[in-house]
Amino acid sequence: MTIQAESAPPASAAEPRVGLGRRIQRVLHAQPILGPVLVLVAALLVFSIISPSRFASAETVILILRQTAPIAVLAIGQTIIILTAGIDLSVGAIMVLSMITMAKLNAEQGVPGPLALLIGFVVGLACGAVNGLLVTRLRLPPFIVTLGTFSIFFAINLLYSKSATIRGTDMSGVLNFLGDGVDIGGTFITYGIVLMLALFALMAYVLRNTPWGRHVYAVGDDIEAARLSGIRVTRVLLSVYLVAGLLCAVAAWVLIGRVGSASPQSGQTENLASITAVVLGGTSLFGGRGLVLGTLIGALVVTTFSVGLGIAGVDQQWQLLVTGLLVIGAVTLDQWIRRVKI
Amino acid sequence: MSASVVTAPVLTARGLVKRYGSVTALSGADFDLMPGEILGVIGDNGAGKSTLIKCLTGAEIADEGEVRLDDQPVRFANPLAARAAGIETVYQSLAVCPSLDIAANLFLGRERLKKGVLGTVFRQLDHKGMREEAASQLSSLGVLTVQNMNQAVETLSGGQRQAVAVSRAGAFGSRLVVMDEPTAALGVKESNRVLGLIRSIRDRGIPVVLISHNMPHVFEVADRIHIQRLGRRVAVVTPATHTMSDAVAIMTGAMEPPTT
Numbered sequence: 212m213t214i215q216a217e218s219a220p221p222a223s224a225a226e227p228r229v230g231l232g233r234r235i236q237r238v239l240h241a242q243p244i245l246g247p248v249l250v251l252v253a254a255l256l257v258f259s260i261i262s263p264s265r266f267a268s269a270e271t272v273i274l275i276l277r278q279t280a281p282i283a284v285l286a287i288g289q290t291i292i293i294l295t296a297g298i299d300l301s302v303g304a305i306m307v308l309s310m311i312t313m314a315k316l317n318a319e320q321g322v323p324g325p326l327a328l329l330i331g332f333v334v335g336l337a338c339g340a341v342n343g344l345l346v347t348r349l350r351l352p353p354f355i356v357t358l359g360t361f362s363i364f365f366a367i368n369l370l371y372s373k374s375a376t377i378r379g380t381d382m383s384g385v386l387n388f389l390g391d392g393v394d395i396g397g398t399f400i401t402y403g404i405v406l407m408l409a410l411f412a413l414m415a416y417v418l419r420n421t422p423w424g425r426h427v428y429a430v431g432d433d434i435e436a437a438r439l440s441g442i443r444v445t446r447v448l449l450s451v452y453l454v455a456g457l458l459c460a461v462a463a464w465v466l467i468g469r470v471g472s473a474s475p476q477s478g479q480t481e482n483l484a485s486i487t488a489v490v491l492g493g494t495s496l497f498g499g500r501g502l503v504l505g506t507l508i509g510a511l512v513v514t515t516f517s518v519g520l521g522i523a524g525v526d527q528q529w530q531l532l533v534t535g536l537l538v539i540g541a542v543t544l545d546q547w548i549r550r551v552k553i
Numbered sequence: 554m555s556a557s558v559v560t561a562p563v564l565t566a567r568g569l570v571k572r573y574g575s576v577t578a579l580s581g582a583d584f585d586l587m588p589g590e591i592l593g594v595i596g597d598n599g600a601g602k603s604t605l606i607k608c609l610t611g612a613e614i615a616d617e618g619e620v621r622l623d624d625q626p627v628r629f630a631n632p633l634a635a636r637a638a639g640i641e642t643v644y645q646s647l648a649v650c651p652s653l654d655i656a657a658n659l660f661l662g663r664e665r666l667k668k669g670v671l672g673t674v675f676r677q678l679d680h681k682g683m684r685e686e687a688a689s690q691l692s693s694l695g696v697l698t699v700q701n702m703n704q705a706v707e708t709l710s711g712g713q714r715q716a717v718a719v720s721r722a723g724a725f726g727s728r729l730v731v732m733d734e735p736t737a738a739l740g741v742k743e744s745n746r747v748l749g750l751i752r753s754i755r756d757r758g759i760p761v762v763l764i765s766h767n768m769p770h771v772f773e774v775a776d777r778i779h780i781q782r783l784g785r786r787v788a789v790v791t792p793a794t795h796t797m798s799d800a801v802a803i804m805t806g807a808m809e810p811p812t813t
Contacts (some may be wrong), residue, residue: 421676422664432650433714441633441662499652
């Protein structure tokens with residue numbers, strides 16, 4: 212029995228006439244992050260050409276990063292759930308519930324900022340635990356579980372907040388901290404951006420270099436094989452929902468810093484935006500394949516289009532339409548890459 | 554029973570009974586695996602082969618009866634417990650993750666961590682160590698020509714995937730290896746390679762239980778053959794004393810099992 216290297220040989224003279232399409236397909240299969248990166252670079256170039264003076268600037272880059280931060284942090288949690296072949300439709304609701312909790316406790320009930328923040332994190336964890344337990348103990352499909360919990364978490368948020376927005380100026384410094392930042396050579400980099408990048412680096416490390424990360428992929432790839440290989444599948448799934456819940460609460464903190472207030476009406480579009488970012492980043496909705504750094508690129512693509520089209524003076528409705536086209540394009544590309552013949 | 558003085562069996566079972574509702578899958582089955590042998594397990598559909606193996610590897614728990622490993626009574630609550638005791642199983646489904654690479658699959662569920670702080674605090678996988686160990690395992694079983702442990706298992710052929718699964722069992726099975734229909738999905742050439750692998754595991758001193766429908770394969774490699782019929786062991790024959798048609802006749806009830 213021999214196991215031979217069957218990876219694509221370099222398209223050299225030895226290989227007779229490999230079509231350009233096939234070659235691109237192979238390269239993208241070997242380097243799945245390349246697709247999203249190319250889309251991002253292309254988008255940045257196109258918008259720089261359309262609005263040279265106003266888009267191509269350091270401020271725009273920072274604006275894109277700042278706008279991306281809350282969705283991107285949510286999308287980290289979404290990524291690990293999708294890697295296990297699940298999906299979480301409730302991330303936006305968990306975020307807004309955690310946000311309202313920390314904001315209201317601090318601004319209206321006199322709880323010190325750090326403690327309010329901590330309680331907000333606990334709320335995120337608890338919501339993640341609810342999702343995780345329903346998925347693992349009752350063995351309900353994640354789609355249905357989180358469709359239900361989305362409404363539940365969102366309703367609790369509306370009931371608790373009485374639908375009233377809480378201003379950032381009423382909250383203590385800790386909660387607004389991520390809106391602050393440092394001035395580096397005239398560009399203002401918020402701590403929210405720094406935290407987002409740090410979280411991506413951390414999750415990329417964990418997924419690639421720890422047994423837990425490997426088990427996340429294995430569970431999404433083939434859950435039965437993972438179980439027979441001795442992976443505690445239930446525990447992995449539960450932990451993924453817990454981590455995602457916590458990340459939603461972190462995203463809530465980032466969002467307060469970004470917006471400067473806590474609105475119980477936010478978080479509704481972020482659900483789908485987080486899934487969009489994951490899909491654009493090249494992670495497969497069927498589980499087991501993808502990179503969290505792809506999600507960062509995917510989130511940046513979404514914001515780049517929204518900021519770019521905004522600067523170019525295009526209507527909001529068109530931005531939405533373009534995002535939709537991007538998602539369908541990304542999934543089509545993904546399917547095409549997966550059909551690669553090696 | 555004087556045989557136990559000469560060589561003690563590695564794994565034995567006595568009087569295993571397993572019922573699923575009104576269906577009795579095992580009705581007092583016995584089982585013996587001797588050191589250093591390949592034991593074929595054959596039987597018609599519904600004879601209880603799979604249930605017997607499941608009860609031995611912790612996938613099912615027998616309602617009655619006793620299993621002994623190295624003469625110690627054991628009761629495996631799940632496949633993990635059996636694995637911890639040194640019993641490795643190659644499932645028909647192979648239990649490999651297609652998008653993970655060869656080394657990752659070999660160490661799936663028992664990854665190695667780096668030494669020192671990187672491993673204990675940062676839980677960092679020992680990628681290099683596992684790749685090297687995977688390469689050495691595969692080459693020691695004669696499975697390897699090109700050393701590319703980073704290759705995703707989905708890029709391998711059916712036989713090569715089988716080889717990865719078998720190598721994993723061979724690498725970690727310290728007491729015995731169980732293989733469920735390892736050649737079922739393979740062509741002639743690839744089947745022969747897998748049979749060769751089974752022999753090389755036996756030659757390392759690890760006994761192998763081979764469950765198969767394929768009589769020629771069983772007769773080619775097995776030292777002894779356990780014949781299962783109607784939920785119990787009806788005979789143990791050897792390729793030297795019985796022909797394939799004898800075995801089939803005993804299996805189907807057309808021939809009286811030899812009295813031992």
